[in-house]
Amino acid sequence: MDADGDMQLGGPSWDVKVGRRDSTTASFRGANNNIPPPTSGLANLTSLFAAQGLSQKDMVALSGAHTIGQARCTNFRAHVYNDTNIDGTFARTRQSGCPRTSGSGDNNLAPLDLQTPTVFENNYYKNLVCKEGLLHSDQELFNGGATDAQVQSYISSQSTFFSDFVTGMIKMGDITPLTGSNGQIRKNCRRIN
Template identity: 50%
Template sequence: MAMPTLSSIFYLAIIITSMAVARPASAQLSVSFYAKTCPSVFTTVRAAVRSAINREARMGASIIRLFFHDCFVNGCDGGILLDDTGSFVGEKTAGPNANSARGFGVIDNIKTQVDKACGGTVVSCADILAIAARDSVVELGGPTYSIPVGRRDARTASKDSANSDLPGPSEDLDSITKKFSNKGFTLREMVALSGAHTVGFARCQLFRQRLYNETNIDATLATSLKANCAATAGSTDGNLAALDSQSPNRFGNNYYQGLMNNKGLLHSDQVLFNGGSADSIVKTYSNDMSAFNTDFGNAMVKMGNLSPLTGTAGEVRLDCKKVN
């Protein structure tokens, strides 16, 4: 019998270690969690997501971003969905979310459809958002991956944590890497998750500084962007530009190819390929769509396992906008 090689032993050790690390966060999440209580949840969410994207192609990217902004703040608990009240401050008005995070009405609509299909309030808003994000990736042409469910909804939220934990559009590579590392993500996983910017748009005010003050931006792209984004704050602040100018509504690895040609829209995009530690990973994904798809799917599952509320913690909201 052939003896195992040193590399195979090392690889096995990595798998075992990863499983040991991941198990506590996702111990009570399961793909079959709703098999008896609401077996149609996945098909119901998928149909609703497809309908929403058919109405507005941009919505898919918005839902993916909403999921990310939920999970990065106190875990995947639906906290971002809560409205402010006279006695409660949620996360919607935090800097990274105000006038930016969108898709709340779509999630509310999906919640209504799911509750109807289940015959009652069974599925949490946090789970609906996680499933909807996966389905958005698939509908836009990206990879599919399994979604363990069983999350419950938080009764609290944290505007301060949203302001401090979420990466910003003007941050440098070291800062972004640290924020992802604080959540347990490797550099490679961070670069893979950044590939979500293969779809979606950003407002002029978020890329103006890069557009008019940085030199590592493709000249043709810069000229095109300046036509819709003035050098000073004002009426063009809300004008949109595609994060990936080649395919803003189609999931793929064009984002990484664009970075290699200085076509990153945001400063935080282009720092992934600017002579730093992430360059080699960007090159890999730009040349290997399969590697990107696999790593992205795995990283999204890992993100969905960030500190979920399970068991009797939290609640299953009747209305995603407010606690019961």
């Protein structure tokens, strides 16, 4: 997802800094080490984001990216079968495409936002208040904790969500930049020179 992609889906736009040095190699494992697991609770999510220099406010705003996209059954199976902080009808709908047995339907996909999965807006937060977060980690953002008020504020004001999302994306883009002769300034951000 980039600034152009968000805008094409109805979301906000922002200027992406140019001249940043990028690595000439990629590490799938290294990247995944910094992505919170979908089973994370609020304290763990907050801690993992803080380790990257992002606040809890940034975390809630950036989680709004889940207004688009899909998740594999393996990532939400435990939530739709075992958790109690989920709407029963929503859970049954998700269970119909995600069998309880591990190894069966593991790669089946479900939209992170059942209502508007291809539009970038604030319905993700509305889903959380209705206990329709697909991932356990999503529903943790509205579960009687410290982030409930922020979720409510994004429901009340999509423009506040967009503004905070842009701030979070810019901050995320500044995490551990390469300096000196490390990496390269790319001519095309999608591939090495």
